[in-house]
Amino acid sequence: MAEEFDIEAVTRAEDNSKAAAIFKSANESFVLKFVDVVYSVKFGKGGDCFGKKSSSGEKVILNGISGVVQPGEMLAMLGPSGSGKTTLLTALGGRLGGHLTGNITYNGKPFSNSMKRNTGFVTQDDVMYPHLTVTETLVFTALLRLPNSFTKQEKIMHAKAVIDQLGLVNCRDCIIGDPFLRGVSGGERKRVSIGQEMLINPSLLFLDEPTSGLDSTTAQRIVSTLLELAKGGRTIVLTIHQPSSRLFYMFHKVLLLSDGNPLYFGEGSAAMDYFSSVGYAPSVAMNPSDFLLDLSNGVTSSNDSLKEQTLVKKTLVSAYKSNIAKKLNEELKDNEDRRHDQTENKKFERWPTTWWQQFTVLLQRGLKERRHESFSIFNTAEVLVVAVLLGLLWWQSDIAHLQDQIGFLFFISGFWGLFPLYQAIFTFPQERLMLEKERSSGMYRLSSYFMSRIVSDLPMELILPTVFITISYWMAGLKPTAGNFLYTLFALLLCVLVSQGMGLAIGALVMDQKTAAILGSVITLAFLLAGGYYIQHVPGFISWIKYISFSHYTYKLFLGSQYQADDTYPCGEPSKVCLVGDFPAISSVGLDGQVISAVALVLMLVIYRLIAYLALMRIGVTPKLEK
Numbered sequence: 001m002a003e004e005f006d007i008e009a010v011t012r013a014e015d016n017s018k019a020a021a022i023f024k025s026a027n028e029s030f031v032l033k034f035v036d037v038v039y040s041v042k043f044g045k046g047g048d049c050f051g052k053k054s055s056s057g058e059k060v061i062l063n064g065i066s067g068v069v070q071p072g073e074m075l076a077m078l079g080p081s082g083s084g085k086t087t088l089l090t091a092l093g094g095r096l097g098g099h100l101t102g103n104i105t106y107n108g109k110p111f112s113n114s115m116k117r118n119t120g121f122v123t124q125d126d127v128m129y130p131h132l133t134v135t136e137t138l139v140f141t142a143l144l145r146l147p148n149s150f151t152k153q154e155k156i157m158h159a160k161a162v163i164d165q166l167g168l169v170n171c172r173d174c175i176i177g178d179p180f181l182r183g184v185s186g187g188e189r190k191r192v193s194i195g196q197e198m199l200i201n202p203s204l205l206f207l208d209e210p211t212s213g214l215d216s217t218t219a220q221r222i223v224s225t226l227l228e229l230a231k232g233g234r235t236i237v238l239t240i241h242q243p244s245s246r247l248f249y250m251f252h253k254v255l256l257l258s259d260g261n262p263l264y265f266g267e268g269s270a271a272m273d274y275f276s277s278v279g280y281a282p283s284v285a286m287n288p289s290d291f292l293l294d295l296s297n298g299v300t301s302s303n304d305s306l307k308e309q310t311l312v313k314k315t316l317v318s319a320y321k322s323n324i325a326k327k328l329n330e331e332l333k334d335n336e337d338r339r340h341d342q343t344e345n346k347k348f349e350r351w352p353t354t355w356w357q358q359f360t361v362l363l364q365r366g367l368k369e370r371r372h373e374s375f376s377i378f379n380t381a382e383v384l385v386v387a388v389l390l391g392l393l394w395w396q397s398d399i400a401h402l403q404d405q406i407g408f409l410f411f412i413s414g415f416w417g418l419f420p421l422y423q424a425i426f427t428f429p430q431e432r433l434m435l436e437k438e439r440s441s442g443m444y445r446l447s448s449y450f451m452s453r454i455v456s457d458l459p460m461e462l463i464l465p466t467v468f469i470t471i472s473y474w475m476a477g478l479k480p481t482a483g484n485f486l487y488t489l490f491a492l493l494l495c496v497l498v499s500q501g502m503g504l505a506i507g508a509l510v511m512d513q514k515t516a517a518i519l520g521s522v523i524t525l526a527f528l529l530a531g532g533y534y535i536q537h538v539p540g541f542i543s544w545i546k547y548i549s550f551s552h553y554t555y556k557l558f559l560g561s562q563y564q565a566d567d568t569y570p571c572g573e574p575s576k577v578c579l580v581g582d583f584p585a586i587s588s589v590g591l592d593g594q595v596i597s598a599v600a601l602v603l604m605l606v607i608y609r610l611i612a613y614l615a616l617m618r619i620g621v622t623p624k625l626e627k
Contacts, residue, residue: 028118028203029071029072029203029233029235030071030106030107030115030118030203030204030235031068031069031070031071031106031107031108031235032068032069032092032104032105032106032204032235032237033067033068033103033104033105033108033332034065034066034067034068034088034091034092034102034103034104034105035066035102035103035104035329035332036064036065036066036101036102036103037062037064037065037066037088037091037100037101037102037103037104038060038062038063038064038065038100038101038102039060039061039062039084039087039088039091039096039098039099039100039101039260040058040059040060040061040098040099041058041059041061041098041099042057042058042059042099058099060260061084061087061260062084062087062088062091062260063260063261064261064262065084065088065102065255065257065260065262066262066265066325066328066329066332067253067255067265067328068331068332069235069236069237069253070235071203071233071234071235072230072231072232072233072234072235073230073235073236073252073253074226074227074230074236074237074238074250074251074252074253075236075237075238075251075252075253075254075255076238076239076240076243076248076251076253076254076255076268077089077237077238077239077240077254077255077256077257078239078240078241078243078254078255078256078257078289078292078293078296079256079257079258079293079296080258080293080296080297081241082259083257083258083259083260083296084257084259084260085239085257086124086208086209086239088257089206089208089237089238089239090208091104092104092206092237093119093121093204093206094111094115094116094119095121095440106204113350113442115204116441116442117200117352117442118200118202118203118204119202119203119204119205119206119441120194120197120198120200120202120204120205120206121197121205121206121207121440121441122190122193122194122196122197122205122206122207122208122210123193123208123433123437124208124209124212125433126189126190126192126193127193127433127434127437128176128189128192128193128196128434129176129365129369129434130175130176130177130178130181130183131175131176131181131368131369131372132175132176132365132368132369133172133173133174133175133176134163134168134171134172134173134174134176134184134188134192135159135163135172135173136365136368137176137192137196138159138162138163138192138195138196138199139155139156139159140361140364140365141159141196141199141443142155142156142158142159142199143155143156143353143357143361144352144353144358144361144362144438144443144444145199145200145352145441145443146158146199146200146352147352147353148352148353148354148357158199159199162195162198162199163195165198166191166192166194166195166198166225167191167221168188168191168192168195171184171185171188174188176189176192177189185218186213186214186218187214187215187218187221187222190210190211190214190218190222191222191225194207194210194222194225194226198229202234203233203234203235204234204235204236204237205226205229205234205235205236205237206236206237206238207226207236207237207238207239208238208239209238209239209240209241210222210223210226210238210240211223211240211243211247212241216244219243219244219247220244220246220247223243223247223250224250226238227250230252240289242289242290242293243289244287244289245287245288245289247289248268248287248288248289249268249269249288250268251268252267252268253265253266253267253268254266254267254268254271254292256271256292256295256296257296258295258296258297258298258313258316258317259313261313261317261320262317262320262324262325263295263296263316263317263320264292264320264324265320265324265328266324268288271288271292272288272291274323274324275291275292275295277323278315278316278319278323280295280300280312280316282301283301295312295316296313297309298310298311298312298313299312300312350442351442351444351445352442352443353444355445355447355448358444358445358448358449358452359448359451359452360452362444362448362449362452362453362456363452363455363456366452366453366456367456367459370456370457370460373460379423379460379464380464383419383464383465383467383468384467384468384471386415386468387467387468387469387471387472388471388472388475390408390411390412390472390475390476391471391472391474391475391476392475394408394472394475394476394477395475395476395477396475396476396477397476397477398477399567399569399570399580402569402580402583403585405476405478405562406533406559406583406585406586407533408476408478409555409558409559409562410531410533410555410558412469412472412492412558413495413531413551413554413555413558414528414531414551416465416468416492416495416496416499417495417499417524417527417528417550417551417554418499418524419499420461420496420497420499420500420503421499421500421502421503421506421520421524422503422517422520423460423500423503424457424499424500424501424502424503424504424507425503425504425506425507425513425516425517425520426507426513426516426517427453427457427503427504427507428504428507428508428511428612428616429507429510429511429512429513429516430513432511432619435449435616435619436619439619446613446616446617447613450609450612450613450616454504454609457500461496461497461500462493462496465492465493465496466489466493469485469488469489469492473485473488478562479562484561484562487557487560487561488558488561488562490557491554491557491558491561491598492554492558494554494557494598494601494602494605495550495551495554495601497605498550498554498601498604498605498608499550501604501605501607501608501609501612502520502523502550502604502608503520504608504609504612505608505609505611505612505615506519506520506523507612508611508612508613508615508616509611509612509615524551526545526549527545527548527549527550527551527552528549528551529545530542530543530545530546530549530551530552531546531549531551531552531554531555532546532552532555532556532585532588532589533555533585536584536585536588537588550601550604552589553597553598553600553601554597554601555589556589556590556591556593556594556597557594557597557598557601559586559589559591560591560594560597563580563581563586563591564580564581564591565579565580565581565591565592566579566580566581567579567580567581568580569583
């Protein structure tokens, strides 16, 4: 079990001046330069509603974007939806795959492991665990992201410093929440997201739509906080859709995009004068950002047709190339990075903490988050109701009703083949965003996450079926010996773990909840039909399914837990007895091969989890920029 961190230390700490002072200035200063960044995506052949096929091709998302951001500056990227803001931000943050060309440097050097340690990235969607409190969220992040040069207590103190700095003291014990669970407000959620990145005291901070969905007052507080962070020597880049006038004039630099093309790059205060100089001025006083967004859409006060809007865009792109691009390129060439790269002589370990530390922290976090889900009232009630109902329907059945007992055993194998599978099949699709976010920041190894996820699920996977079989087994009147009961329990728990593993594998391979649920239903249905209960004479060309069906092996173990081949049961005339091994529903499956069945289930347990792990390896990999 993971060692509990001292959560009270966050609230009772008396001297936080040292920890708080850390966040007043960045560890290092970085000049961010991006020159002629081009990004394109390929699309295959498709068809329209009339069946006409379109040829495959390539779409340019970013088309020759250049700029420079100095330490202490905040760059805001503006543009309508689909203009390429988020794509460019992701590229600058070292997280974009695909056909990306150009030159992005940090103090004259490409993105590296040391840069990842100095970069914070806040996504538009605040991806956090809903049942954790603000304090727990930040402390767990600190324990994972801060290196071992800090003690555990110092990491907790860093979390306290962030809570104080971002004004989260009043909500530190409130859960994060989600759309279906009331928690902190939208502005507080955004500040917690920023706080998670501030824990590493980043030199570069990237934020995607940090004011999205917030009221103007809360948005002002967020941007004011970012401005204070920039004053500490940080380089801050953010995308923003439609800021107010007050927010607009807080930005040191503004980059305006339209359909992947730059229309303006320079000081925010000079944007209106520039567009006036090229013949575009607002007819009435208005918010500068509203005017810039109109221009990026090709909209002016005198045009309304699509053709005219396209012409305006082309004119602005041409004006940018004539008036800004040339001057900017000269500035980028003349302003070569003269700063000494402070990370040049430093050697960074790939991971900030050891595998065991990552495992224990992730395990503790997983248990805290999923205790509400694993032992929810609904899950517990479902298992208890089904157990009692089975016990009543099969109340004290004996071997004289052999067919009934066999039906009871097969129903259990079917129920516990489906229940854990559908609990596990949604695991990775639901956690994909979280895994992508944390893996791309280099927070932990995939193996430590995967093992902690499996171990943290064991309480639900093992405790509920144990309670289930304890109730239904004795009520149904199966063999009343400890050995037979433990054998049945062993077979059930093995079935549960294999079913869970298959659910994890399907979810990790498909990564879509609806598709995974359909695929899981089809596979488990095929396995149940081939299990040996419904069909005793399966055609040879399809009988191979039973050899990969965990329902078949579980059913075989259940039969072996209750019967021996030489056991007898009353049949036909009152005094006549027959061998259990000759009973049709049993002879088709057989009572031999118990060890082989157990080994087969153990192999499935390992193989399914290995498939899930290999499928997850594609998530969170940072690609390299093409020159």
